[in-house]
Amino acid sequence: MRETWARRIALLTGGLVLALAVVFALSQNPPDRALPARAPPVTPAAAPIAPADAALVESGRRVYTEQNCARCHAIAGRGNPRSPLDGVGARLSAAEIRRWIAPSQEAATLSNSFQARHANLTLTEPQREALVAYLRSLR
């Protein structure tokens, strides 16, 4: 008898927890502002990319994959949707992107800064420049 009640209360608790989790997910993502609509549309780059740059961008794309940037970032819906990089090239200058990827000593020690997480990246100079070129190409 008590086991039956224990199972009922377990079911009630489980049901409430799941319901609250669904409410949370729904309230975060109302149907009318689903994720793809919110992400800024990836417009074609205003200026055509020169062939030399195209090679650099391609090598930056490889750096992005090798470094598993998708763990924290998403591009065109692939990767961690928390920090989308779509259109970052239109929002930030090359210098600003460089500051994000290779934070200063000061920014790297700020405990709550997302910038600080990039402090763990070990990139060579050419790798970093390629990555910057790739991110700049996302407009």
Add this chain to the structure above:
Amino acid sequence: MKHVFSGIVWIGIYLVLVLAPLLVLLVGPVPPGAGFWWDLSMAIGFAGIAMLGVQFVLTARFQRASAPFGLDILYYFHRTMAIFAFVLICSHYLLIRLVNPDVLASANPFTAPWHMTFGRAALLCFAAVIVTAVWRKPLGIPYDAWRLMHVLLTLAGLHLAVGHIEGVDYYINTPGKRPLWIAFTLSWVLLIGYVRVFKPWHMRRTPYRVVDVKPETGNTWTLAVQADGHPGLRFLPGQFVWLTLRASPFALKEHPFSFSSSAERPERLEFTIKARGDFTSTVPAIAAGEVAYLDGPYGAFSVDRYAAPGFVFIAGGVGIAPIMSMLRTLADRRDTRPLLLIHANNRQEGIIFREALEALQKRLSLRVVHVLEQPSADWHGECGVVTQPLLEKSLPENRRQLEYFLCGPKPMTLCVEQALLALRVPLGRVHTELFDLV
């Protein structure tokens, strides 16, 4: 009625504790939505960890909180909720694996970020906790070693999980929420301090002395203890304690045993124990004068909780112990209500408390029906097991008004419950004590 009300209050408190972290997620500033499945995965991850945190509360043996339900059922609930919470945190991982595998990347701990490794390690710890708890016996893990492992693995899992949450940092990264999470984590630490340090310390200050170890029939022993320098404890007949012998109360080497003595004579507490396991087999070697520590009393298996015109007790083997406590207590109180005891044993010579029961029959309105599974040729009583026809024959007319106490091996308890149900005895009047959960 008092128990129903306080039971509802405690269930409410439990629900608040489990749901609070999720409610905190819902209120206040939250990062923008990241897709339904993503956010659902995060929410059930939080819910799972909140539930696992509250698991400690369920088994902390708070006497007041366990009184309405019985401690055994809290352990049963603890087990059910643990499996549910584990399914939740597995789903947290699997949803991301399915919806967004790029995020997980390599599982290699040398290249993956530490907080992702922590999350994976926590999942493995919890899997180990579940497997070792559900299949302890088939895996051949001794009880004492299992308890230690259970505590260490859950603690490791929870701390790794909190590390994972801290490392991911999205949902708790607001000034209002971080203190709440710190408080949540601290409350586990405080609770563990209470259970593992304060309670054992208190038990050490209130020791008991073994005054007698007496052999009964059928490899069963009655151990008697007395409080040493303190007033001792009062209990309801049918309740049990966690008993520690030849070990420090800090050593986690305690085992639950029912009182078999009268609750009206709390100055001498008796436990009747069958020597069969690794710990119970040491009982015959215990000598008078040795120290014992008790944690209790606990349990809802007691005649004192029900007003009824009469009681029926159905015992299998050493399951007679808590029933003996109830009968002795009723005799000491000069209770005149009609009582029936159906006592199932293997052999005639193995009937525990046969003479003591005969003596009790002179003081109580008690009818005893012995049932033997392997009777000798000269046995004239009931044979076999406790079946529906036997119950139908033995139970009085007013069987639907009586309260029933069953204590014995699980298959017997289940069969008798089914038989009583078939005899239209309301299940709410049939009481059992769950043991052997792990």
